[in-house]
Amino acid sequence: MADSSRIGCLYVDACTDEQATAYDWCQEAVDGAERCALSSVEPTEYDVLWWHRDELFDERALADAPALAAYVRDGGTLLLTLSALPAVEPLGFEEVAPDATGWEEVPEPTGHLWQALYDDHPIHADYDTLRVHTRGAGVTIPYARYESIAPRSGDVLASTIRGDTDVVKQMAILSWEPGDGQVLGIGSSVAFAQPTHDVCQGNRETLIENALAFLAADERHPLTGRPKNVDTFGQLRERLDDDPSRPSYHVTPPANWLNDPNGLIHWNGRYHLFYQYNPAGPFHNTIHWGHAVSDDLVHWEDRPVALTPSPDGPDRDGCWSGCAVDNAGVPTVLYTGGRDKRQLPCIATAADDDLTAWDKDPDNPIIEELPAEPEVLRTEDWEGEFRDHCVWRENETWHQLIGAGIEGGGGAALLYESADLRNWEYQGPILAGDRDTAGTVWECPELLDFGDRQLLHISNYEDVVYFLGTYEDGEFDVDRRDKLDHGDFYAPQSMWTDDGRILTWGWLPEARDVSGQWDAGWSGAMSLPRELSLADDGGLCQRPAPELTELRGDNTSYDVVRLDAGDTEQLPVESRSFELRATVRLEDAEAVELSVLESPDGEERTPIRYSYESEIAVDRSASSTDPQATGDTQTMRVRPYDAPLSLRVFVDGSVVEVFANERHCLTSRVYPTREDATGISLSAEDGHATIASLDVWELDSVW
Known part of the structure; x- marks a missing residue:
């Protein structure tokens, strides 16, 4: 840090021992540092103001510092550490104050878990790892963090590392850019008074010195600042472009966390895909609604965040899953708002035709009480497991399904009716089940009408189960x-297109641990859009949307490949982004194996095995040498083996999406680590097999 920087070290009344130790260090490190009382400081005399505080924050401490907020907004810079971090809320820089403050014992080395997106941030410049310990064990220290909620206006630069454990929901280092100024907050693991390990001490001093130097230079990191605009989303995508596990033709978030598809609607000729999104990092917390749009289902564009939790509203803790409807020409979304231990239905209407801005109803929530019968499941987290919405109109009446868990076991899809989308009357469950499974919740229910028959699907924490049958009179x-x-497929949602098709997307959750997702900087993808219909025999058909053929590039084609027992046919294609289509006949073979994402020596490979037992299995035991990745085998039953198998396989980074006979789907997530794990091969076991009409296409990115 430049010795000429002027640092004002703030205190109230008198310095505590902790403040004195920190400020003594600063004055030794920087010639231009001096202590100054909040009541008398002239902010414009300094390049940076640093407020380090160990006493619990008291808003009254700011009563004598009316010029501080104006100084920052006019271009000043401020560093808030430990218990000073909550000052961001009364100073007007942030609507949501840190929700976790106090003192904590530190039984193991503790520090900061940096986000991959910000590993080049100047205050992290001297570290070669995302995990930096700044406080040794055996002390009790003050802290202020965001944990159950995230900041509305600030960027989360780092969370918390405890020993070797990543604690991603303890958000500790943050950045704000109010007006023309800049604020950094470091809420934990930077106490100075107690002695600590030399390495931790050096890391702590480097962090604070870098923070002061960064603020004194009035720099900006290109990815900080909220709300994010479309250009910034593009920069986020560019930052992650080099990740071979990141899908290119499946919809993904610009960065950070994605889960359930929400509010799917074909509006004014454009496909709108909203989704559960956490802008604070690649983990589930304080959910917003992300937004992507397409004119053709082939090329997608990011749009600004559509729904943001309201600090004073019933959705403060998250705008959770919901759906979209056309209400007399007004796009309207119904979603679950979460606050404390309550999760209840809320409604919002579009404020523009681009569906980028939404007006929440001031009377939210629109249903305030849980139904009495059946009794809704209570858990440690929720007064009632009651969430997610499917809404449709029939005979001038709006109908709404809400997913729920039932006390004593099982889940249910609960029906409500309304004339105006705001006043709802409970009708009862249209279906309940899984009574033998305690703690089950039927999430994300959706009812689809195919004319003579209907389909209801629910997600029960593990699987997406669908029921085919008839729906009539509320049953x-x-x-x-x-x-x-x-x-790996969950919480799907569908839209009716203008040409009368039903298109469905599902969330493809990660199959690697929390640390693997954190290191990647992103989590979650959408499935390909699937066109749903009923076959002549009444069974369900699932096909990739036909528009996806527009993504096809270079083609490798075979009329017939004949395989003898023990033969391996290596295809002349090396790719992590392709579609394979073939018709497989086992003849007298026990099985045919299609191996994708295969390294030349076979150390990494993902076999897709079709056997005479009428089963398709995706074996992930050798998919990756990364111990953070899941290695189990996933299976599904298909039609009898003596009939040809129509197979379409889509490989996209870490996604393997299998369609069999246009009826059965199995999606896997895999994470090869080797650059040369790009091969494709075919083989037969214990007999002869025929592969007909084999095509492999390279596929382009949708972004």
């Missing part, structure tokens, strides 16, 4: 039950 009569997808 669903089931005649068939199966899984919509047999792999």
Whole structure:
């Protein structure tokens, strides 16, 4: 840090021992540093103001510092550490104050877990790891963090590391850019008074020195500042472009966390895909609604965040899953708002035709009480497991399904009716089930009408189960039950297109641990859009949307590939982004194996095995040498083996999406580590097999 920087070290009344130790260090490190009382400081005399505080924050401490907020907004810079971090809220820089403050014992080395997006931030410049310990064990220290909620206006630069454990929801280092100024907050693990390990001490001093130097230079990191605009989303994508595990033709978030698809609607000729999104990092917390749009289902564009939790509203803790409807020409979304231990339905209407801005109803929530019968499941987290919405109109009446868990076991899809989308009357469950499974919740229910028959699907924490049957007079009569997808696929939602098709997307959750997702800087992808219909025999058909053929590039084609027992046919294609289509006949073979993402020596490979037992299995045991990745095998049943198998396989970074006979789907997430894990091969076991009409296409990015 330049010795000429002028640092004002703030205190109230008199310095505590902790403040004195920190400020003594600063005055030794910087010639231009001096202590100054909040009541008398002239902010414009300094390049940076640093407020380090160990006493619990008291808003009255700011009563004598009216010029501080104006100084920052006019271009000043401020560093807030430990218990001074909550000052961002009364100073007007942030609407949501840190929700976790106090003193904590530190039984193991503790520090900061840096986000991959900000690993080049100047205050992190002297570290070669995302995990930096700044406080040794055996002390009790003050802290202020965001934990159950995230800041509305600030960027989360780092969370917390405790020993070797990543604690991603303890958000500790943050950045704000109010007006023309800049604020950095470091809420934990930078106490100075107690002695600590030399390495931790050096890391702590480097962090604070870098923070002061960064603020004194009035720099800006290109990815900080909220709300993010479309250009910034583009920069986020560019930052992650080099990740070979990141899908290129499946919809992903610009960065950070994505889960359920929400509010799907075909509006004014454009496909709108909203989704559960956490802008604070690649983990689930304080959910917003992200937004992507497409004119053709082939090329997608990011749009600004559509729904943001309201600090004073019933959705303060998250704008959770919901759906969109056309209400007399007004796009309207119904979603679950979460606050404290309550999760209740809320409504918002579009403020523009681009669906980029939404007006929340001031009377939210629109349903304030849980139904009495059946009794809704209570858990440690929620007064009632009651969430997610499917809404449709029939005979001038609006109908709404809400997912729920039931006390004593099982889940249910609960029906409400309304004339105006705001006043709802409870009708009862249209279907309940899984009574033998305690703690089950039927999430994200959706009812789809195919004319003579209807389909209801629910997500029960593990699987997406669908029921085919008939729905009439508030009851669903089931005649068939199966899984919509047999792999890493959850919480799907559908839209009716203008040409009358039903298109469905599902969330593809990660199959690697929290640390793997953190290091990547992103989590979650959408499935390909699937066109749903009923076959002549009444069964469900699932096909990739036909528009996706526009992504096809270079083609490798075979009329017939004949495989003998033990043969391996290596295809002349090396790719992590392709579509493979083939018709497989086992003849007298026990199985045919299609291996994708294969390294030349076979150390990494993902076999897709079709056997005479009428089963398709995706074996992930050798998919990755990364211990953070899941290695189990996923399976699904298909039609009898003596009939040809129509197979379409889409490989996209870490996604393997399998469609069999246009009816069965299995999606897997895999994470090869080797650059040369790009091969494709075919083989037969214990007999002869025929692969007909084999095509492999390279696929382009949708972004």
